[in-house]
């Protein structure tokens with residue numbers, strides 16, 4: 502971490518979630534005064550030993566007055582906005598609530614930041630999932646945002662609104678389109694890496710619901726959140742302000758290859774079961790380009806897929822899932 506964070510006053514919305522906690526870790530280590538804003542206190546900060554180091558103000562990002570209060574009281578200089586509906590299936594099951602929290606929640610956070618007058622950077626979580634089907638690959642940031650399911654549409658709106666606040670009001674706001682993150686302390690046991698590790702630890706082969714063909718990229722949460730921190734540091738740079746950035750490893754993998762690598766690091770003598778019970782993503786191909794972030798800020802992931810999976814598997818082998826909800 503650079504010296505930028507020493508004494509820096511930071512607010513993370515969604516700090517109780519998986520990535521919020523992974524973001525708090527390097528910021529606290531770098532000397533920042535980190536506060537969270539979240540509906541819940543969750544268990545993720547505890548995974549990082551931060552439950553007492555990162556106070557959470559309980560509230561909703563839909564409550565403008567509560568947000569403004571915490572931003573002002575904390576004299577917040579950097580705001581990371583991660584709170585919202587993070588699950589594709591959850592958004593599909595509750596579209597109005599997902600659109601409200603992901604879209605209205607984003608403009609509410611941005612407007613609170615704008616009004617506070619203390620903010621020098623706002624970094625908002627967009628998503629890889631905004632791209633959807635494309636005609637060429639890898640996808641640069643100016644590729645069309647074609648994903649029209651509820652989650653993808655909500656994140657595309659949040660992405661545009663974030664950039665709008667930079668272009669319209671001069672806020673140093675950045676939208677981050679990070680790929681699927683995995684790592685220790687993921688409470689979402691339906692995520693493919695987490696769920697498959699838990700299957701392996703039960704002595705069961707992981708089950709692939711698709712035919713194994715969908716291609717996506719996966720990144721260890723430590724790498725993902727280091728990119729968020731770096732973007733915040735440089736949010737005032739005209740090459741960064743008002744921009745969207747992909748955060749991705751160089752190459753995506755098929756679900757089948759992902760699980761083969763995971764099984765290899767587990768050392769278990771099993772093969773994944775290809776159930777092919779859900780073929781809705783058959784042939785899906787998602788390959789984001791990481792060229793822009795590498796060129797502008799020199800960011801590259803530090804862990805290979807295999808190293809990241811090894812770290813994650815070892816953590817779950819030691820800690821299991823008892824910490825979730827605790």
Ligand SMILES: NC(=O)c1ccc[n+]([C@@H]2O[C@H](COP(=O)([O-])OP(=O)(O)OC[C@H]3O[C@@H](n4cnc5c(N)ncnc54)[C@H](O)[C@@H]3O)[C@@H](O)[C@H]2O)c1
Nearest residue numbers: 515517518519520539540561562583584585587626681682
């Ligand atoms: N995890 C990934 O692989 C991934 C990939 C791309 C983008 N993202 C985005 O990154 C962000 C963080 O993802 P995550 O995996 O940590 O999600 P998460 O579900 O673990 O955490 C989200 C947090 O937001 C909080 N929250 C929900 N509604 C709220 C509200 N109205 N007010 C205040 N807090 C609220 C939840 O309590 C939770 O702690 C999300 O915006 C997600 O869409 C995640």
